[in-house]
Amino acid sequence: MLTQLFYIGLLLVLIHVAVPLLYYIIILAYVRRPWPINPINVSNEELPTVSIIIPTYNEENMIVGKLDNILEQNYPLSKIQLIISDSSNDNTQAKIEEWLSRHRGVDLNYIKSPRMGKGHALNKALELASGNIIVTTDADSLWAKDSLINAVKWLINEQVGLVSCIKAPRGGGLTEDAYRRLYNNLRIGESKVHSSVVFHGELLAVKGNLLKSIGGFPTDIGADDSYTGVKVASMGLRAIIPGDVTCIEYVPSNGYGRWRVRRAQHLLQSFMKSIKLPKPSNYKPIYYTEAYIHLVNPWLLTIGAILLLASGGLLAYALVALGIMLLVWPPFRAWVIQQFILMYAMVRNLWTKELMWEKISK
Numbered sequence: 001m002l003t004q005l006f007y008i009g010l011l012l013v014l015i016h017v018a019v020p021l022l023y024y025i026i027i028l029a030y031v032r033r034p035w036p037i038n039p040i041n042v043s044n045e046e047l048p049t050v051s052i053i054i055p056t057y058n059e060e061n062m063i064v065g066k067l068d069n070i071l072e073q074n075y076p077l078s079k080i081q082l083i084i085s086d087s088s089n090d091n092t093q094a095k096i097e098e099w100l101s102r103h104r105g106v107d108l109n110y111i112k113s114p115r116m117g118k119g120h121a122l123n124k125a126l127e128l129a130s131g132n133i134i135v136t137t138d139a140d141s142l143w144a145k146d147s148l149i150n151a152v153k154w155l156i157n158e159q160v161g162l163v164s165c166i167k168a169p170r171g172g173g174l175t176e177d178a179y180r181r182l183y184n185n186l187r188i189g190e191s192k193v194h195s196s197v198v199f200h201g202e203l204l205a206v207k208g209n210l211l212k213s214i215g216g217f218p219t220d221i222g223a224d225d226s227y228t229g230v231k232v233a234s235m236g237l238r239a240i241i242p243g244d245v246t247c248i249e250y251v252p253s254n255g256y257g258r259w260r261v262r263r264a265q266h267l268l269q270s271f272m273k274s275i276k277l278p279k280p281s282n283y284k285p286i287y288y289t290e291a292y293i294h295l296v297n298p299w300l301l302t303i304g305a306i307l308l309l310a311s312g313g314l315l316a317y318a319l320v321a322l323g324i325m326l327l328v329w330p331p332f333r334a335w336v337i338q339q340f341i342l343m344y345a346m347v348r349n350l351w352t353k354e355l356m357w358e359k360i361s362k
């Protein structure tokens, strides 16, 4: 009986480690391969018009820097329509008005509505958006100078429906860095196969007609960005994260744990909502492996460790002790923390979806 527990526990832990490891090795091999599709260069005159939507909830500290950053983009300003969809109760509006008085030539539309969550705010803005391409971006994120034009070039390719960015963290420390490096490579590898499964509100660029045809952004889940990407991929178009579209994201210094849990909750909501969508055959292995890694795999580690301890053998204790000692190694520690965040997020989703979250200052 006890040895049975030992073997089942060991098996669960091995599956927990082997599935993602194998998946990552396969996907990372794709990172080194050339792209099967390419961005398309056009002259400045031929560039499509772009509507950039910024949802804001109490962004008085970030909004001016955000607007300045958009103006620094390597993209003709005459082709950019800005829409700010605001639900703040701080000085965000005053900051925007002050900025606009210094930048009269910018096509900036400001709309204010009661706070109902980010998805609602995006859809309100969508009613005004006239660009061929719609880009949504969080107020607390910054883009590299070429991010917008690079995203647009990929979207000119008719196989591509949606483009998002890889993320460079600011302020998360070593663990966040280790995790992000692996994470970004996965997104690029998956995009080379077909499409990613996770997308980022820091920069989400979609073909305008396509976005309107699917009814805009979902409002019943938190991850409007990831769900929309998967939805586009499920329609047979590619939803990609290429390496030349990057954004900087400020990682909060306090409230970091809560922030990670809430984001995990939203991502899990996206998986739950998209799991039944039909998917192109070469996207299926990516999507379902990732769904397994996020929804099921975290539990195997915990249950496996509990069974090992319950089996009571010396070898079992030694294995668990080895696992605990390995926590000094940052990538492993980051992995284990992420497993606990995913499990907690899943349980927390049972009573709150966190569609209107507390502002965490950066």
Ligand code: GDD
Binding pocket: 054, 055, 056, 057, 058, 059, 085, 086, 087, 088, 115, 116, 117, 118, 121, 137, 138, 139, 140, 200, 201, 202, 222, 223, 224, 225, 259, 262, 263, 264, 266, 267, 356, 357, 359, 360
């Ligand atoms: N108008 C409006 N109304 N804007 C909102 C609301 C709201 O209720 N809630 C949040 N926002 C705005 C914020 O001001 C910010 O510009 C953007 O939406 C993202 O919110 P953050 O508070 O910065 O959240 P985050 O960085 O943790 O969110 C990330 O994960 C989410 C999914 O969990 C981003 O990638 C989001 O884009 C993503 O939706």
Ligand code: MN
Binding pocket: 138, 140
């Ligand atoms: Mn943010």
